[in-house]
Amino acid sequence: MADVALSSPRAAPSRAANVWTYVRGHVWFVIAAVVVAAYVFAAAFAPFVAPFAPTEQDMMSFMAPPAWGPHLLGTDSFGQDLLSRTIYGARYALLIGLGAVLIGAGGGLVVGLAAGLIGGRVEWALMRLVDSLLALPSLIMAIAFISILGQGVDKVVLAVGVALIGPFSRTVRGDVLQVKAQPFVEAARLMGVGTLAIVWRHIIPNVIFPLAVQATIRVSYAILVSSGLSFIGIGVTPPTPDWGLMIAEGRSFVSFAPWIAGVPGAALAVLLIALSVVGDGVREQFDPKLKKEG
Amino acid sequence: MSMPSELFRLLDVEKAYDVGRKGGLFASGPRRRLAALDGVRLSLKAGESVAIVGESGSGKTTLLRVLLGLTSPSDGRALYREKDITLLQGEDRDRFCREVAMIYQDARGSLNPRMSILDLVAEPLDHHGLCKPSERRDRVAALLSRVGLPPEMMERYTSALSGGQVRRVAIARALASSPAVLVADEAVSGLDVSTQAQLLKLLRDLQREMGVSLLFITHDLGVAAYLCERIAVMYLGRIVETGLTKDVLSAPAHPYTRALLNAAPKFFEPIAEPLGGEIPSPIDLPPGCRFAGRCPEARDDCRASDPELVAGAPNREFACLHPLIGEPAFA
Ligand SMILES: Nc1ncnc2c1ncn2[C@@H]1O[C@H](COP(=O)(O)OP(=O)(O)O)[C@@H](O)[C@H]1O
Ligand code: SF4
Ligand SMILES: [Mg+2]
Numbered sequence: 001m002a003d004v005a006l007s008s009p010r011a012a013p014s015r016a017a018n019v020w021t022y023v024r025g026h027v028w029f030v031i032a033a034v035v036v037a038a039y040v041f042a043a044a045f046a047p048f049v050a051p052f053a054p055t056e057q058d059m060m061s062f063m064a065p066p067a068w069g070p071h072l073l074g075t076d077s078f079g080q081d082l083l084s085r086t087i088y089g090a091r092y093a094l095l096i097g098l099g100a101v102l103i104g105a106g107g108g109l110v111v112g113l114a115a116g117l118i119g120g121r122v123e124w125a126l127m128r129l130v131d132s133l134l135a136l137p138s139l140i141m142a143i144a145f146i147s148i149l150g151q152g153v154d155k156v157v158l159a160v161g162v163a164l165i166g167p168f169s170r171t172v173r174g175d176v177l178q179v180k181a182q183p184f185v186e187a188a189r190l191m192g193v194g195t196l197a198i199v200w201r202h203i204i205p206n207v208i209f210p211l212a213v214q215a216t217i218r219v220s221y222a223i224l225v226s227s228g229l230s231f232i233g234i235g236v237t238p239p240t241p242d243w244g245l246m247i248a249e250g251r252s253f254v255s256f257a258p259w260i261a262g263v264p265g266a267a268l269a270v271l272l273i274a275l276s277v278v279g280d281g282v283r284e285q286f287d288p289k290l291k292k293e294g
Numbered sequence: 295m296s297m298p299s300e301l302f303r304l305l306d307v308e309k310a311y312d313v314g315r316k317g318g319l320f321a322s323g324p325r326r327r328l329a330a331l332d333g334v335r336l337s338l339k340a341g342e343s344v345a346i347v348g349e350s351g352s353g354k355t356t357l358l359r360v361l362l363g364l365t366s367p368s369d370g371r372a373l374y375r376e377k378d379i380t381l382l383q384g385e386d387r388d389r390f391c392r393e394v395a396m397i398y399q400d401a402r403g404s405l406n407p408r409m410s411i412l413d414l415v416a417e418p419l420d421h422h423g424l425c426k427p428s429e430r431r432d433r434v435a436a437l438l439s440r441v442g443l444p445p446e447m448m449e450r451y452t453s454a455l456s457g458g459q460v461r462r463v464a465i466a467r468a469l470a471s472s473p474a475v476l477v478a479d480e481a482v483s484g485l486d487v488s489t490q491a492q493l494l495k496l497l498r499d500l501q502r503e504m505g506v507s508l509l510f511i512t513h514d515l516g517v518a519a520y521l522c523e524r525i526a527v528m529y530l531g532r533i534v535e536t537g538l539t540k541d542v543l544s545a546p547a548h549p550y551t552r553a554l555l556n557a558a559p560k561f562f563e564p565i566a567e568p569l570g571g572e573i574p575s576p577i578d579l580p581p582g583c584r585f586a587g588r589c590p591e592a593r594d595d596c597r598a599s600d601p602e603l604v605a606g607a608p609n610r611e612f613a614c615l616h617p618l619i620g621e622p623a624f625a
Contacts, residue, residue: 183404190362191421191471192391205408 032277039271043090050084054241063257074259076249078239082263085241089264092242093271096157097223103161104222105215108168109208115169116176117199127173133166139225141166146234156226156235163225164218171214175207182206213286217279220272227268243268301375301393301475301507302338302361307331308369309356309531313577328577330356331367332531335603340474343501343508345518345539347554348528351576354511357528358479361509362396392422395468397478401461405452411438411463412448418470437466441496458489465496475507476500482517494520515558519543527551530576530584533603537610547606547617549591583615591616 023030042049051070052058057079058071066074066082073083115126133141138160145159179185180203188198229235230244238245243264250261309331330353338344346354359365360372366380373379374390382390395418398404405414415434419425425433435445441462452460461481468476481497482490498521501508512518518525519539526536527550535548546552574580574587582597583589589596596615603613 183398183400184406186364187396187398187404188406188417190364190391190394190396191418192388193417193421201409202406206406209408 026281028277029281032274032281035270035274036278039090039274040094042087043094046088046091050081050087052081052084054085054088055080055239056084063253063260065257066259066263073263074257076246076260077253077257080239080241082246082259085246086243086264086267088241089243089246089267090271092153092236092240093223093227093268096153096160096226097219097275099157100160100164100222100226101215101219103158104164104168104218105211107162107165108170108172109211111165111169112172112174112207113176113199113204116173116180117203123173126169130166130169133163134170138163138167138221139228142225142229143232143234146229151234151237153236153240156229159229160222160225164222167218168211168214172207172211175210176203179203179206209286213279213283216282217276220275220279223268223275224272299339300337301340302336302509303373303376304334304336304357304360304370305373306370307334307357307360307367307372309353309360309365310368326577329531329579330576331360333370333603334531334533336526336533336536338475338507338509341505341507342524343510343522344524344526345522346509346511346526346528347513347515347518349513349554351530352528353531353576354528355479356531358477358509358511361477362394363390388422392418392471393474395471395473395476397461397464397468397476397481399480399483401464401481402452402457404464405460405467407452409451410448411450411452411455414452414463415448415467415470418467422471424471433470434466437470438463440469440500441466442492457485458493461485461493462496465493465500469500469504472504473506475509477509479511480513481510483512483514490517497521515543515554527554530574530579532584532613533611534585534614535610535612536603537607537612541610545619547610547612547619548585548614549589549618550585551612552618553588583613591618 051072058075058081059079061071061075062079063077064071064075066072071081071083073081073086075081076085111126111130115123115130136144141163142156142159145162146155149155149159185198185202188202193201226235227242227244227247230242231248233248236242236245238249246264247261247268250257250259250264253260308329310327310329313326313328332353334353334357336344336357346357348354356365360367361379363372363379363382366372371378374382374394375386377386379390396404409417412431412434415437416430419430419433431448434448438445438447443459443462443466447455447459447463452463455463464481476497478497482493485493494517497508497510500506501521508522510518510521522539524536525539525542526533527542527548528534529550535542535546535551542551543555546555574584580586580597582599583592583601586592586596591614593616599615601613601615603611606612606614606617607619
């Protein structure tokens with residue numbers, strides 16, 4: 001390894017310079033990516049990062065304000081450590097966001113492919129269904145599904161995921177129609193390639209990528225909707241350290257213990273902003289139409 | 295040797311599009327038809343090269359789509375090796391797919407941007423089972439070097455290639471299945487002159503070395519003259535003149551061919567402003583010769599009877615009542 005570095009003394013500094021140029025040109029993207037990575041790390045290693053268990057009650061301190069001491073960010077009305085609960089909460093937020101987006105993108109892929117490829121009445125029926133799904137905001141849709149499914153983390157993932165199928169279906173269908181009209185699809189047909197192989201080899205790879213970009217953007221939306229469900233008390237059930245739930249619990253004490261709602265609220269806001277900056281950056285990076293010149 | 299020497303044969307092919315009634319959706323007038331192709335006769339023999347020229351809208355692309363089986367004629371027959379193209383099945387269809395290769399005008403769009411050059415060029419080999427997996431890379435490398443591209447390019451994607459390189463990849467891919475016919479729609483247009491010249495030379499060399507037939511659509515008479523022995527001039531859905539390229543271009547019989555020649559002072563330059571007068575709408579053509587409205591030779595009889603494409607000189611056919619050479623088609 002040392003030989004390589006020595007034999008090309010210019011390579012190392014120039015690569016570092018490249019990285020530096022990139023960072024300088026994309027300051028906000030890099031900051032946001034680091035923030036998201038920090039959340040993912042905290043979520044993955046919550047038991048090691050958090051000073052307390054999320055439901056551990058400290059009988060000596062209820063509604064303690066943030067202070068230097070055992071409870072850096074204070075405690076809630078049950079004497080639970082807010083920092084620890086917020087760190088564990090990142091697990092639920094990210095899990096629900098990713099899970100819901102996977103369901104939404106997967107369902108959207110199936111519906112969009114079916115509509116775009118089959119066409120005719122199937123397409124008409126599917127798109128009318130999607131239109132009716134899109135007529136209601138996702139939160140209302142999710143509320144409707146939750147009222148059928150019942151409460152719980154898995155139910156929230158499913159409800160938010162299903163509510164996202166509509167928008168994903170629409171973009172996938174649009175992309176399928178656009179790709180289907182490309183000369184390379186006709187070229188494959190002329191070569192004698194069968195319909196299934198054309199779909200698999202030529203159409204899916206060209207729609208899956210914009211779908212993945214859209215999915216990264218929608219993770220933050222899914223988290224917001226799921227927090228909304230918990231906030232209005234029909235999502236995740238207490239004492240799960242879900243941010244929406246924590247904000248709801250802290251609501252009654254806002255005037256004299258604002259940190260109870262403020263800490264999870266800030267955690268949620270920062271994650272949402274960071275995720276959308278990362279999502280936009282990813283889209284800009286891979287969508288040539290949006291790429292800035294120079 | 296019972297194999298017919300004719301690869302493609304078009305027998306009075308007509309392709310009409312229904313364009314609705316005059317006056318819009320709820321109008322009660324007669325249905326109007328747009329004749330994109332109107333009585334086209336054409337044949338392509340093994341090893342032969344034919345250029346199809348004509349202004350935009352004359353039906354060149356429609357002709358090509360009929361030849362490729364992408365649209366079926368509304369009348370007449372389109373044959374490949376004496377079999378109806380749109381009815382080809384099983385082995386015949388496999389053979390058609392293997393033997394007829396298309397080079398698109400939009401070369402970049404005809405290559406899947408998510409496939410590497412290796413996979414793009416190997417796709418015909420894979421699809422028709424033409425080589426062992428172990429030989430795949432070598433075959434692709436040979437095809438790439440045949441079209442003048444370095445084999446290292448295999449790992450790249452078309453987004454990293456220049457316009458000229460992309461066309462070369464498209465040609466390599468078209469050659470992969472050792473086709474009998476290469477069909478090309480404006481395959482060299484939109485490139486700078488030197489790239490165009492290189493590609494034309496490549497195509498001509500390939501045609502001569504491999505004995506592959508060439509059907510080349512172009513609006514550039516220079517390209518036609520360089521690449522193709524025979525030429526067919528199209529106007530409003532019809533072939534109005536056909537013959538050996540050198541004969542037709544040196545002494546055109548049809549006034550439209552002459553107008554095209556006059557409008558193209560230099561070879562390798564597309565016809566800019568073909569001739570005075572608008573090309574008429576192909577919907578509801580008036581009776582008589584369809585070129586009459588723009589033809590300097592037009593006489594009264596031209597507006598009455600519609601000239602057919604007939605042999606007017608050896609090896610030469612034209613559809614004109616008062617041709618510029620030889621005997622009149624109709625006495
Ligand atoms: N699908 C279609 N529906 C209706 N009209 C068509 C269709 N395709 C082609 N045409 C018409 O047929 C005529 C010939 O078109 P085309 O074959 O594309 O000519 P060229 O390739 O010589 O420019 C044009 O008038 C065009 O508008
Ligand atoms: S038939 Fe008459 S109008 Fe038509 S091209 Fe010949 S001379 Fe011109
Ligand atoms: Mg055309």
